[in-house]
Amino acid sequence: MIGHSAKIPLPSLKRLPGYVHFLRSLKCEGVATVSTTAIGRALRLDPTQVRKDLACTGAEGRPRVGYRVDDLIVVLEEFLGWRNVSEAFLVGAGHLGSALLGYEGLRNHGLDVIAAFDSHPAKVGQDVHGVKVLDIERLPGLARRMGVHIGVLTVPVDAAQEVAERMVEGGILSIWNFAPVSLQLPEKIFVQNGELYAQLAVLLRRTEEAVSRKTPSTPEVA
Amino acid sequence: MIGHSAKIPLPSLKRLPGYVHFLRSLKCEGVATVSTTAIGRALRLDPTQVRKDLACTGAEGRPRVGYRVDDLIVVLEEFLGWRNVSEAFLVGAGHLGSALLGYEGLRNHGLDVIAAFDSHPAKVGQDVHGVKVLDIERLPGLARRMGVHIGVLTVPVDAAQEVAERMVEGGILSIWNFAPVSLQLPEKIFVQNGELYAQLAVLLRRTEEAVSRKTPSTPEVA
Known part of the structure; x- marks a missing residue:
């Protein structure tokens, strides 16, 4: 079931799995709370963007304290449908x-x-x-x-x-x-x-280009 | 090594693996030659686009005959770097x-x-x-x-x-x-x-939306 009724932009939705992965690693380390600034720093995203993304899921942080890691994982996993496989x-x-x-x-x-x-x-x-x-x-x-x-x-x-x-x-x-x-x-x-x-095709092509960049007659992907 | 020195647009490059997969299946069926029209029909692409994509790789077809399947596989595989792993x-x-x-x-x-x-x-x-x-x-x-x-x-x-x-x-x-x-x-x-x-996140979300479309209060990805 969908956890929250808000509309969510596609780029925000695509970033959510990264948040959950990071939050799970924090949980393993025993971290209890986290700020959007800390999430942004770890995942190289603008904290304002992180805040907006999380707001779409209905997650609620508290000023100065941030989000409880445990709660945030649950909210995001429910939103993503990971709790009801x-x-x-x-x-x-x-x-x-x-x-x-x-x-x-x-x-x-x-x-x-x-x-x-x-x-x-x-x-x-x-x-x-x-x-x-x-x-x-x-x-x-x-x-x-x-x-x-x-x-x-x-x-x-x-x-x-x-x-x-x-x-x-x-x-x-x-x-x-x-x-x-x-x-x-x-x-x-x-x-x-x-x-x-x-x-894979792009990866291999780009690698070949980079390898042969030493020679001047290198083709490039347009 | 890169098989051909032409510039290739990224969307064309991304379509090449599909051509090779299709050509391999033709080869298995014993088909000797193929036209861009036939490739386009099978892969649901515009034949002109197929012709342009193939031209980027240096592949050469013959009027009315089309491309020799064997040769075209070799040219594309070389271009993609599949022959020199x-x-x-x-x-x-x-x-x-x-x-x-x-x-x-x-x-x-x-x-x-x-x-x-x-x-x-x-x-x-x-x-x-x-x-x-x-x-x-x-x-x-x-x-x-x-x-x-x-x-x-x-x-x-x-x-x-x-x-x-x-x-x-x-x-x-x-x-x-x-x-x-x-x-x-x-x-x-x-x-x-x-x-x-x-x-996967997008796939699951879209599925949930489609499933719950029967109820009127369905959220949608923006």
């Missing part, structure tokens, strides 16, 4: 899908992948990091029956559109798409692109 | 770091993580998916000696800045940063943020 289906139990299934951090960040799907007979029936791989044909029915609203898409690029449509058929509302293709889906469906390969 | 060091052998070390797809996309580092004594000396975990103290010296230029950062948020500085000390030029914090580093260092947690 959302269930998700993952499709594509290949290299990336398996890595994501093995990444225990997802659950701490609100996402619980409860089943995986694949079309390959050799993969169906297997157990990947404790998650059962089912036949893709069963996805729409199971998603409807179990009320699963999130799909994680880690299939090859040429299968992505078709699988996404199966997800939508099953009532899935949001897709985390790791296939490097732009999906065409009804407007009400939210697609978050993973951009892993795009990030 | 770049070596990288990863720091932070926790959940996310381990998942990335276990993700075999990185190597197919040009990145070979040859060693991992951690500050935790319990982790140092371990073997994670075939990669040795070394003491973080050894990173700067080893990076210099081995000429490693890429660092993958998967440490907790409060350690990220310090570890990034150690990377730079070791001559690392590019950092793939998965910690939800903005790093402050010399301008010449390229930082690609992984944005995993930010993506």
Whole structure:
């Protein structure tokens, strides 16, 4: 459930996980209260921005004292939906899908992948990091029956559109798409692109440029 | 090495991995040639855009025939640096770091993580998916000696800045940063943020909004 009814700007929402990570580390160190100035210094953000971001979540600090670390963690985690973990289906139990299934951090960040799907007979029936791989044909029915609203898409690029449509058929509302293709889906469906390969392509290119900057004939990304 | 000396716009560069994925699937199906129209249709892109993107890489198609699939894969993979895999060091052998070390797809996309580092004594000396975990103290010296230029950062948020500085000390030029914090580093260092947690935060929020759209008092991301 959404913890607070305020509108929150997208950049603010994207900064919230960083705050929680930092607050958890403070908690481990036994720190009881924290100011927006201290948060800003640690995360290299303007304290006024931090204050605004936190205000969107309904968190309340006290003048001179700041925020109680424990309370602030709870407010932010509730706002982010990390305290009521959302269930998700993952499709594509290949290299990336398996890595994501093995990444225990997802659950701490609100996402619980409860089943995986694949079309390959050799993969169906297997157990990947404790998650059962089912036949893709069963996805729409199971998603409807179990009320699963999130799909994680880690299939090859040429299968992505078709699988996404199966997800939508099953009532899935949001897709985390790791296939490097732009999906065409009804407007009400939210697609978050993973951009892993795009990030990697830019990273490698920039590195090559930096390495070859010693020679004068270096190409650059425009 | 960079395969071609043309400037390439960032959005074009980001689309290249998708082309390679699609071309590989064509190759598997035994398709010998492909047109920009066919690529555009499959990946839902404007064919003119596809033609421009491919031109940046030096790939040459022939009128009416299109591109030879085999040749185009080679040109794009060389351009992306996937044929001369770049070596990288990863720091932070926790959940996310381990998942990335276990993700075999990185190597197919040009990145070979040859060693991992951690500050935790319990982790140092371990073997994670075939990669040795070394003491973080050894990173700067080893990076210099081995000429490693890429660092993958998967440490907790409060350690990220310090570890990034150690990377730079070791001559690392590019950092793939998965910690939800903005790093402050010399301008010449390229930082690609992984944005995993930010993506997930947006995904969960949008899903909650969509689910609760049935009730009239629904908050929305601004």
